[in-house]
Amino acid sequence: MIIRKTPAELEKMRRSGLLVWDILQKLGGMAVEGVSTWDLEVAAEAMMKDAGARPAFKGYFVPSAGERYRFVLCTSINSEIVHGMPSERRKLKKGDVLKIDTGVQLNGYFGDSAITVAIGDVGEESARLMEVTRESLELAISQVRAGNRLFDICSTVEQHVVSNGFSIVREYVGHGIGTQLHEEPQVPNYVERKNENPRLKEGMVLAIEPMVNAGKADAKVLSDKWTAVTKDGSNSAHFEHCVAVTDNGPWVLTRP
Ligand code: MF3
């Protein structure tokens, strides 16, 4: 069942969304050569605490990993797609493509967002990868209106990514969000006709999160049970926003 939110609930989700945005802005600014992903983790946890929010990812049980995630952030670098774990030993280097994914729970409601940051010059292909991934999210957001269907979102991402010569990660998908971090429906970045294709209705909130590889789509998980990487070693990009269906069209909760 897809849980629709009242206007009052959307206002609460807005507060969670803006907090996540604020945190990601600050982390994005901090992310320069020499900084470790642990430095980002520590800063993020402090900001959440200051805001009276709970880190949404820390302690979250992920069935595919079979255990709880232990960190506030996912910090995934280059060929790492998602679920990269912050580490003191992991210092950012020039040319790194860093994905920062995080979520909060504030007043019972979740916010979840991700950005990809270039550490110095990442080269032409990775810059284009980041741009196309970001564009695919923006195009998908414009499809978030009552009367459209879920596949309008999925196909928009897929079409933009594939027509630009990149590939879509299939193992990880977007999701509904509200009083749970992951609610129905799943929001894949591709169309698979066997999946459900519900009509979008006012009050639904979707976390749309294209994960895009420069090379082939195939992913694998490292022996740490978490870090998902591209099989071919190519770079990957990820952007995510929470978007509400409203009378006035899409409302991106995770940015001003
Ligand atoms: N990338 C996931 C998402 O945006 C992160 C949640 S899983 C966790 O939905 F393990 F990091 F908590």
Ligand code: CO
């Ligand atoms: Co998400």
